[in-house]
Amino acid sequence: MITGLSHTTIWVLDQDEALEFYTRKLGFEINTDATMDDFRWLTVSPPDRSDHELILLVPGPPMMDEESAEQVKALVAKGALGPGAFETDDCRATYAELSARGVDFLSEPTERFYGVEATFRDNSGNWFSMTERAELPVHQ
Amino acid sequence: MPDPIPVYVHLRRAKDLIDRDYAEPLDVPALAREAHASRAHFLRSFKRAFGETPHRYLLRRRIERAKELLRNTRLSVTEVSVAVGFRSLGSFSSAFRRLVGESPLAYARHWRPVAPPRIPACFTLMYTRPHESTFREAGTGDPG
Numbered sequence: 523m524i525t526g527l528s529h530t531t532i533w534v535l536d537q538d539e540a541l542e543f544y545t546r547k548l549g550f551e552i553n554t555d556a557t558m559d560d561f562r563w564l565t566v567s568p569p570d571r572s573d574h575e576l577i578l579l580v581p582g583p584p585m586m587d588e589e590s591a592e593q594v595k596a597l598v599a600k601g602a603l604g605p606g607a608f609e610t611d612d613c614r615a616t617y618a619e620l621s622a623r624g625v626d627f628l629s630e631p632t633e634r635f636y637g638v639e640a641t642f643r644d645n646s647g648n649w650f651s652m653t654e655r656a657e658l659p660v661h662q
Numbered sequence: 663m664p665d666p667i668p669v670y671v672h673l674r675r676a677k678d679l680i681d682r683d684y685a686e687p688l689d690v691p692a693l694a695r696e697a698h699a700s701r702a703h704f705l706r707s708f709k710r711a712f713g714e715t716p717h718r719y720l721l722r723r724r725i726e727r728a729k730e731l732l733r734n735t736r737l738s739v740t741e742v743s744v745a746v747g748f749r750s751l752g753s754f755s756s757a758f759r760r761l762v763g764e765s766p767l768a769y770a771r772h773w774r775p776v777a778p779p780r781i782p783a784c785f786t787l788m789y790t791r792p793h794e795s796t797f798r799e800a801g802t803g804d805p806g
Contacts, residue, residue: 535667592667599670600711601677604788628681634783641784647674651784 529565531577532605533598534646537564540578543645547623550576568608598647607651613638616652672697673711676704680716681787684723685747690716724748725761726791730783732766733773739766761792 534540544550544566553565553575565575581594597603610616613631617640621627628641628649637656643649676697680688693716694704709715714722724746731742743754743766758766 535671595667596670599667599674601674604784607782607784626675626678628678629784629787632783635778635780636782639783641787643678647671649784649788651782653782 526573528573529575529577530605531579532644532646532648533581533594533603534578534644534648535580535595535598536646537562537578537580539645540564541566544576544578547620547625547645601643601647601649603647604649604651607653610652610654613640613652613654669707670711672699673704673708676708676716677712677719680720681723684720684727685745687747688717688720721757722761722791722793725758726787728754728758728766729762729769729790730786732770733778736774739770742766 532540541552541555541564545552548568550566550568551572553567553572554563555565556563564578566578567573567575581591581598582588583591586594617627617631620642626643628643629639631638631640631654634653635656637653639651639653641649641651676693679693679696690701690705694701697704697708699707705715708719712719727746728742731737731745732739735742737745739755740751743751746754748754748757755766758769762769764772
């Protein structure tokens with residue numbers, strides 16, 4: 523059976539700038555940074571969570587033709603893409619910390635039925651939820 | 663042709679500013695500055711990039727935020743209209759009715775007695791702003 527999701531592709535506009543953002547601003551760690559020919563495999567994870575890697579990739583050939591790559595970049599830049607939700611142990615404290623480092627939040631920490639949630643964008647334009655989960659109810 | 667991507671980045675920052683400060687009066691010069699564009703160029707390029715003018719985008723963001731408050735809080739319709747940035751209850755009610763298809767009070771009466779749908783709020787933020795296909799806007803009086 524499938525036991526989890528280990529890698530997620532995040533389309534970014536520039537790998538160096540994305541790396542700077544994910545490590546310096548979000549505090550993530552580099553998992554792998556390897557280049558072969560002109561392909562750079564660059565993955566990051568939240569601290570101590572190397573079991574899920576975010577692949578920071580720039581759309582382009584040969585995976586995508588130039589026109590498709592430009593379309594994906596436009597979607598990222600316009601803010602149309604939201605790759606997922608991050609977890610945090612303290613949404614309000616993390617919000618304060620990341621805001622101070624210059625992360626652009628779209629919404630402040632707010633109580634929801636599933637926890638406390640804020641939303642932010644990475645420096646390319648991808649939007650993410652950042653949620654401190656509420657205690658999950660015990661199901662029968 | 664110049665690279666459109668940096669332009670999109672600036673326009674998106676202006677759009678994000680609307681999403682954050684929707685309760686404030688719309689300050690087109692400030693948005694144009696955020697987008698690194700002249701006022702006229704900003705208005706034109708925003709519409710080309712996002713399919714609607716900044717005014718209309720803001721109006722629909724306010725109505726979306728109002729829907730959330732009407733569903734999830736006990737605020738009165740008047741309080742909701744102020745909270746999302748309308749200056750008059752009349753303009754709020756008519757915009758709401760036009761974009762949602764029913765009055766704010768009717769909408770609240772629908773939703774308040776039932777548990778809200780189990781949809782994460784970040785997705786209602788991104789996906790439940792009224793748009794053309796959710797409800798056909800009546801009339802042609804929208805200046806947006």
